[in-house]
Amino acid sequence: MQCLSATRTSTFPTFLIPGLCPPKSSKVPSLPFSTTAQRLKRDKSRNRGVSAIHATGLRRRQTLHVKKEDLPTPVLDRTKHSKIQIDPDHGLWQFFNDKRSALTSPDEDHAHGRAWTVEELRHKSWEDLHRLWWVCVKERNRLATEAYERRRLNAGYGDYESQERERTIKFTQRAIKHTLTERWYAWDAARQVAVEEGLDLSGNGPVWTPQNFEEDDAESEEIIEEPEERQTDAVGEETLKEVPPEADSTQHRPQPAATG
Amino acid sequence: MSRLAPFRIGRKQVYLPNFTLTLLRTPHLPPTFASFITPLNTNKLDIRDYLFHVYGVTCVRVRSYIQQQRVRGGKRRKWYRPRATKRMTVQMDKPFVWPEEPTDFEPWSKETFDAAHEEQRKAREQSRPMADLKDSTDRKTLAEQAEQLLSGKEKWRPQWQADGRVSRSAGLFRNPESRPHVRM
Numbered sequence: 001m002q003c004l005s006a007t008r009t010s011t012f013p014t015f016l017i018p019g020l021c022p023p024k025s026s027k028v029p030s031l032p033f034s035t036t037a038q039r040l041k042r043d044k045s046r047n048r049g050v051s052a053i054h055a056t057g058l059r060r061r062q063t064l065h066v067k068k069e070d071l072p073t074p075v076l077d078r079t080k081h082s083k084i085q086i087d088p089d090h091g092l093w094q095f096f097n098d099k100r101s102a103l104t105s106p107d108e109d110h111a112h113g114r115a116w117t118v119e120e121l122r123h124k125s126w127e128d129l130h131r132l133w134w135v136c137v138k139e140r141n142r143l144a145t146e147a148y149e150r151r152r153l154n155a156g157y158g159d160y161e162s163q164e165r166e167r168t169i170k171f172t173q174r175a176i177k178h179t180l181t182e183r184w185y186a187w188d189a190a191r192q193v194a195v196e197e198g199l200d201l202s203g204n205g206p207v208w209t210p211q212n213f214e215e216d217d218a219e220s221e222e223i224i225e226e227p228e229e230r231q232t233d234a235v236g237e238e239t240l241k242e243v244p245p246e247a248d249s250t251q252h253r254p255q256p257a258a259t260g
Numbered sequence: 261m262s263r264l265a266p267f268r269i270g271r272k273q274v275y276l277p278n279f280t281l282t283l284l285r286t287p288h289l290p291p292t293f294a295s296f297i298t299p300l301n302t303n304k305l306d307i308r309d310y311l312f313h314v315y316g317v318t319c320v321r322v323r324s325y326i327q328q329q330r331v332r333g334g335k336r337r338k339w340y341r342p343r344a345t346k347r348m349t350v351q352m353d354k355p356f357v358w359p360e361e362p363t364d365f366e367p368w369s370k371e372t373f374d375a376a377h378e379e380q381r382k383a384r385e386q387s388r389p390m391a392d393l394k395d396s397t398d399r400k401t402l403a404e405q406a407e408q409l410l411s412g413k414e415k416w417r418p419q420w421q422a423d424g425r426v427s428r429s430a431g432l433f434r435n436p437e438s439r440p441h442v443r444m
Contacts, residue, residue, distance in 0.1 A: 084291045084355050091315035092294060092356045095283040102285075102359045105367035133276055134314065144280040148297070152285070153361060156368030177276070 094138055095145045103146055103153070109161040115171035121179040129176050136169045136176075143169075266318060270309050281310070284347075291355035292320075300326065300346045307348050321351040 050056055058064070075081060097104045121129060143166050150158055194201060199208050282297040289295065294317075298307060304322040311317040329342040385391060408414045420428045 078287065084357055086291075086357055087354050090354055090356050091311070091317035092283065092352075094315055096359065100359055101362070103362055103368075107367065130275065137277060137280075138314070140280045141282070144282040144297075145284075148282050149285060150368070153365075154370075155362070155365050156370035156373035158368050173276075173278070 095142055097142065097146075103150055103155060103158075106158040106161040109143075109158065109165050112165055112168060115168045116175050118175045118178045118182075121175050122182070124179075126180075129179065133173065133176055136173050139169055140166055265312055267308065269312075270305055277310075281307075285358045286349075287358075289349070291357050292352050293349055294352060294356060295347060295349045298324075298346050298348050300344065302346070302348075304348065307350065311350065317350075318353045319350040320353060322348055323350075324348040 046062075050059060050062070093100060096102070097108070116132070121132075124132075143162050147159065147162050150156075150162075191201070201207065279299045279302075284295040284297065286293060286295045296307070302310075304324055307324075308319045308322055311319055324346060326344050326346050328344045331339055331341050333339040405414075409416055418428075420430075
């Protein structure tokens with residue numbers, strides 16, 4: 001109040017009055033210049049500095065709800081592991097022999113017959129040949145698996161017998177391809193004859209329209225009749241699946257058998 | 261295979277494949293894993309479809325890697341690198357464990373096999389150059405004998421005397437009829 005009266009007397013500018021009166025308390029309510037939040041001295045995380053990756057271990061006086069002594073110990077010995085239930089029809093059993101043992105003895109590997117001959121396979125249908133091929137493939141896979149395991153175990157002899165068996169299988173496979181190649185050439189020859197005879201192989205409309213009936217054509221008709229059925233559905237890759245008419249008529253359809 | 265595959269099947273039809281797949285024993289892997297040696301040109305989708313259609317094994321995941329082989333040869337031979345091998349590990353829907361290893365290797369004649377290999381190894385070492393100069397048991401005994409002779413502990417005698425024969429050629433041929441005819 002005193003100040004106010006003084007200013008009035010000495011024409012002191014009124015806006016400077018607060019500066020003349022010092023504040024009673026020295027603490028000025030103010031904000032820090034930085035706008036970031038102040039750091040706490042200690043954060044609330046109880047697991048600060050505990051890392052499983054760096055294997056730091058626990059902090060001092062850190063307690064867990066599990067004691068270290070109660071933790072289960074891993075069983076590293078494989079013989080003590082619990083037995084795993086394997087499906088008896090698991091597909092990978094086909095990589096093993098009939099006894100389902102890891103290795104076949106040389107005597108058992110050696111007990112096999114000869115390969116299929118081309119003459120025998122000429123009487124088989126494509127389905128039979130295809131099945132026989134896959135039997136061969138699986139047998140070769142088994143032999144490869146056992147040869148690798150035999151070498152790994154350093155088991156002893158048996159390479160020769162295994163190789164001989166595989167050689168026999170390869171001869172069978174070669175005979176299959178030979179038979180199929182023969183069939184393809186037979187089919188191709190029939191196709192050429194059909195083209196020469198002027199048959200319509202485009203697939204649109206009838207393949208053959210009879211025009212003149214003469215007794216002389218009776219022989220040629222029989223030859224041409226068969227390929228025309230084949231022509232309608234044989235395309236590209238499917239050619240191998242086709243069976244020439246000669247083989248079709250004489251086939252017996254027996255079950256395919258392994259080379260052994 | 262008539263059952264439905266839980267994945268999309270490839271459309272490439274292979275009728276007569278001509279490669280082999282080798283199943284490996286992998287005790288370090290979980291039982292749902294199986295490892296194979298495959299040809300280099302097969303890919304993961306191929307192996308998944310192959311196992312499904314041929315063996316009826318459903319794969320969940322496939323991993324693959326190519327193992328480069330070490331360089332071999334050298335020392336008067338040409339350097340060469342064997343072809344790399346491709347290995348694929350598949351994760352199956354059903355577990356599978358290999359049958360146990362055989363303990364008795366009698367059917368494979370392991371004893372004969374090992375003995376033959378040992379003999380071959382010895383013969384190979386003997387055929388190497390300077391093989392006779394290398395340390396052997398003969399050298400040791402020869403050195404002992406020479407030392408005894410030089411020190412005078414033993415006196416040298418020809419072998420026929422050491423054997424206790426009357427003359428040099430006596431008793432060499434037990435059967436006198438088998439003696440070679442010598443022209444006088």
